[in-house]
Each structure stands twice: as structure tokens, then as C-alpha cells.
Amino acid sequence: xxxxxxxxxxxVVSHLGSGGMGDxxxxxxxxxxxxxxxxxxxxxxxxxxxxxxxxxxEARTLATVQHANIASIYGLEETGEVRFLVMELVDGEDxxxxxxxxxxxxxxxxRIAVQVTEGLEAAHEKGIVHRDLxxxxxxxxxxxxxxxxDFGLARAWAGDTSDDVDPSMSPTLTAAMTQAGTxxxxxxxxxxxxxxxxxxxxxxxxxxxxxxxxEMLTASRLFAGDTVSDSLAAVLTRDPDLDLLPDAxxxxxxxxxxxxxxxxxxxxxRDVADLRLELLAVDDEPVAGPMVATRSRRWPLxxxxxxxxxxxxxxxxxxxxxxxxxxxxxxxxxTIPAAGLQWWSNTAISRDRMNISWAPVSLSGEGPxxxxxx
Numbered sequence: 513x514x515x516x517x518x519x520x521x522x523x524v525v526s527h528l529g530s531g532g533m534g535d536x537x538x539x540x541x542x543x544x545x546x547x548x549x550x551x552x553x554x555x556x557x558x559x560x561x562x563x564x565x566x567x568x569x570e571a572r573t574l575a576t577v578q579h580a581n582i583a584s585i586y587g588l589e590e591t592g593e594v595r596f597l598v599m600e601l602v603d604g605e606d607x608x609x610x611x612x613x614x615x616x617x618x619x620x621x622x623r624i625a626v627q628v629t630e631g632l633e634a635a636h637e638k639g640i641v642h643r644d645l646x647x648x649x650x651x652x653x654x655x656x657x658x659x660x661x662d663f664g665l666a667r668a669w670a671g672d673t674s675d676d677v678d679p680s681m682s683p684t685l686t687a688a689m690t691q692a693g694t695x696x697x698x699x700x701x702x703x704x705x706x707x708x709x710x711x712x713x714x715x716x717x718x719x720x721x722x723x724x725x726x727e728m729l730t731a732s733r734l735f736a737g738d739t740v741s742d743s744l745a746a747v748l749t750r751d752p753d754l755d756l757l758p759d760a761x762x763x764x765x766x767x768x769x770x771x772x773x774x775x776x777x778x779x780x781x782r783d784v785a786d787l788r789l790e791l792l793a794v795d796d797e798p799v800a801g802p803m804v805a806t807r808s809r810r811w812p813l814x815x816x817x818x819x820x821x822x823x824x825x826x827x828x829x830x831x832x833x834x835x836x837x838x839x840x841x842x843x844x845x846x847t848i849p850a851a852g853l854q855w856w857s858n859t860a861i862s863r864d865r866m867n868i869s870w871a872p873v874s875l876s877g878e879g880p881x882x883x884x885x886x
Contacts, residue, residue, distance in 0.1 A: 513537055513552060519591040522550060522598070538601060548586065551597040558595045571597065574663060577638055581631030583651070583659045602659045607647035607724070615731040618761065622791050624650070625725045627658035629788035632721065635663055636714045636784060643712060645720035646701040647727065699743035700735045704775045707744045715777040718784055722772025725765075730756050734773075748775075762794050 513535065517524050525538045525547070534552035541548050557563050571588045578584060586598040607624070610616070616624065628650060632642065642649075642663050651659040699707075703719035706712050726734045734752055737743035752773045754766055768790045774780040781787050 513550065513594065513596075518542075519550070519594060519596070520589055522548065522589070524550065534596075541598075547601045549583075549599045549601040551599060553595045553597075558593065564595060573638075574640065577635050577640060577663065579631055579634035581627045581658055581660060582635060582663050583661045585663075600659075602651045602653065602661065604651045604653035604659070606661075607650040607652060607728070610652060611647055611727060611731050615758075616728040618729065618758070618765075621725060621728040622765075622794060623656070624652070624658050624728065625721065626788055626791050628660060628721055628724070629784045629791070631658070631660045631663075632714075632717050632784045633788065636717070641712065641714050642717050642720070643706070644698060644701075645717055645724065646698060647724060650724070699740050700733050700737070700747070702744065702747055703777070704748055705777055707747045713777075714784065715780050715782065718772050718781050718787060719777075721784065721787065722769050725772075726752070726754075726757070726769060729758060729761060729765075732756065764790055764794055 513519065513524050513527075515524050515526050515537075519539075521543045522539045522541055525540055528536045528538050528549065530536070534554045534557075537550045537552070539548055539550045540546075553564075553567070557567070568588050571585055574585045575587070583602050584600040586600070588595065588597055590596075615621075628645075632645075635642065640663065642660065644662060645660070649661045651661060653659065701720045701723050703712070703716040706716055723734050735743055735746040735750060737746050752769070754769060757766065757769075768781075768787060771781045772787060
């Protein structure tokens with residue numbers, strides 16, 4: 513293809529880039545009067561009738577996925593000897609280029625990650641797994657929308673048995689024969705089961721999402737290597753070093769990353785919707801730090817611990833205040849914080865020192881209150 517040429521009713525405007533399946537062009541759909549992206553298939557692929565038929569079947573399946581966070585596939589066309597995919601044109605900057613400028617702040621990283629999970633969830637519901645999720649396949653548009661590119665094309669490229677193929681069959685890995693950096697990028701985001709050529713399901717996308725989120729927060733690759741083999745070896749053997757995350761990273765984000773990056777897929781989050789919910793619940797959570805517990809389903813246990821501590825302190829006071837005036841109307845109160853929770857326990861000792869009361873009080877996000885002697 514060349515700019516200025518017309519293929520069917522698509523007029524090529526400019527060359528956008530190259531990938532494993534061929535080149536990508538900006539074009540004008542003269543029938544529908546809209547701009548589209550044309551992704552050509554390599555000559556080797558175009559000459560393989562079985563592969564083309566397989567790609568057509570896969571393209572029809574992918575075309576059924578319509579979601580705001582997925583770049584749509586409009587069709588697979590053929591003009592003479594040229595075969596190409598017609599896809600939604602997404603204007604913006606891909607996440608890989610954005611990360612060249614440094615890490616993404618927490619709020620923005622979570623906003624991007626949540627949109628990625630929403631797109632993945634829509635595709636997973638139709639049984640479609642991306643298999644090649646990475647920053648280069650995540651577009652950031654000017655209006656803040658995140659679009660996932662090349663959804664499911666790894667399977668279309670490798671075939672119906674792509675769950676059991678060598679990692680070098682990844683479309684981007686193949687492209688990297690002339691673009692070494694792309695090889696390393698794709699290898700670095702593969703799940704361990706992909707790297708081993710084992711069965712792959714939606715949990716591979718969950719792994720990749722965790723790797724991408726880590727990279728957004730640190731601007732460094734989690735499983736980088738000098739060669740493809742080095743990157744794949746890191747995926748298979750290196751434990752993720754979450755200590756590299758910024759100090760202010762919330763506890764729940766660290767926990768979500770650990771659950772995404774379990775090497776054994778049976779121990780990994782099973783559904784991307786669970787990851788989305790965890791990321792959406794981060795807003796009102798304290799950041800990571802010493803003695804900080806997460807605000808989560810564990811809060812009843814934490815409050816129980818506060819109660820025990822309160823009673824212990826109160827008992828100590830009872831034992832040590834033998835000279836407390838019997839006629840005193842004073843009630844002594846204690847305020848004991850529950851680490852990581854916005855709850856406080858009020859412990860009151862009656863003036864006859866025979867009764868102790870304790871109750872949790874929600875402060876609705878406020879800081880600790882001083883409760884003076886009454």
C-alpha cells in the first residue's frame with residue numbers, strides 16, 4: 513500500500529506504523545465518509561489460504577465485541593493480492609510512548625487500568641482473550657478514553673490451537689525480527705503459561721494487566737531482559753519486586769498486583785471484574801506504611817483487636833487507680849486508633865470503677881478526636 517492509492521472504497525492517507533501482521537495505514541472510507549485504520553497482512557500470511565480462512569473466522573468473532581474501551585474491527589477485505597483488516601482508527605498516544613516520559617501518577621494509572629479491565633471484561637464475556645496486552649496496545653485518547661488495540665489477533669495469527677504454540681508465534685514477536693525492542697516488550701508481558709506454551713485463558717490477560725499497572729506506576733519493566741530468552745526466563749523464575757513501587761502506593765493496589773502476578777494461574781485472580789472492583793475501591797484507603805492495615809473485609813477483626821486492647825488498658829487503670837475518689841463524678845475516657853481504619857474506640861470507666869464500656873464510632877473520614885475528661 514502507498515499513500516494516495518485506493519483499495520476498494522478505502523483511500524490510503526498515510527502510513528502509521530508496522531507490526532507483526534504487516535503495516536498499518538490511515539485511510540478514508542469513501543462510502544461511509546469516515547477515517548479508518550487498515551492493517552495489511554504479510555505476503556506469507558496472505559498466500560496461506562487456510563490461515564486467511566482462519567483469520568476471517570476470528571475477525572467475525574472479534575467484530576461482535578462492541579465496547580467503548582476496545583478498538584473495533586469492521587471487516588477483512590481483499591483487493592487483488594492485498595488483504596487487510598479494516599479497524600477503528602484511534603487518534604491519541606499509546607501507553608508505551610507515554611511511559612517514555614516517566615511514571616504515571618496513581619490516580620491516572622488507576623483510571624487507565626480500570627478502563628482496561630472494563631474492555632477486557634466485555635471481551636472475556638464473549639470468550640475472547642487478548643493474549644498480547646501491553647502498553648503499545650493501549651491507546652490514550654485526548655478525551656481520556658482508553659482503547660485496547662489488536663484484541664484477540666494473537667489467536668487469529670497463531671490459529672485455533674494457539675493455546676499450545678511456541679511464544680515466538682506471537683504476532684508482535686514475529687514483527688520483532690526487525691524490531692528487537694518489540695520482541696522484548698511482548699515477551700515481558702507474557703504470562704508464565706504462555707511462555708511455556710501451555711493452555712491460555714483469560715487469566716493470562718489478568719497477569720498482563722498487573723504487569724502493565726506496575727509499569728505505569730514505576731516506568732520500568734517488571735520482566736525486562738537483554739534477549740527474548742532472558743525476558744521469558746524472568747517471567748518464569750523472577751518474583752515480582754513490589755518494593756519498587758512508590759512508597760505512597762495504597763495497600764490494596766499492592767495486594768491486587770500480588771494477586772494478578774501469581775505465577776500459578778490457579779492462585780491468580782480468576783476474573784478481571786474482581787480486579788476492577790479492587791481498583792475502584794482504592795480512593796478512600798490509606799497508603800502503604802508501617803502498621804497500616806487495609807480497609808477491607810477484615811474490619812470486624814480489627815475492631816475486635818481494638819476492643820481487646822481497650823479492655824486491657826482499662827483493666828490496668830482499674831488496678832492502678834486505687835486512690836480514685838469514690839465521690840468523684842469524673843468519667844475517664846480513652847481514644848484508641850484502629851490502624852488503617854477510620855474507626856475509633858471509646859472506653860469509659862464508671863466512677864465506682866466497677867463497669868467498663870466500649871463502642872466503635874465511625875468518624876466518616878475525619879481524623880482522631882480528642883475526648884477530654886468529663
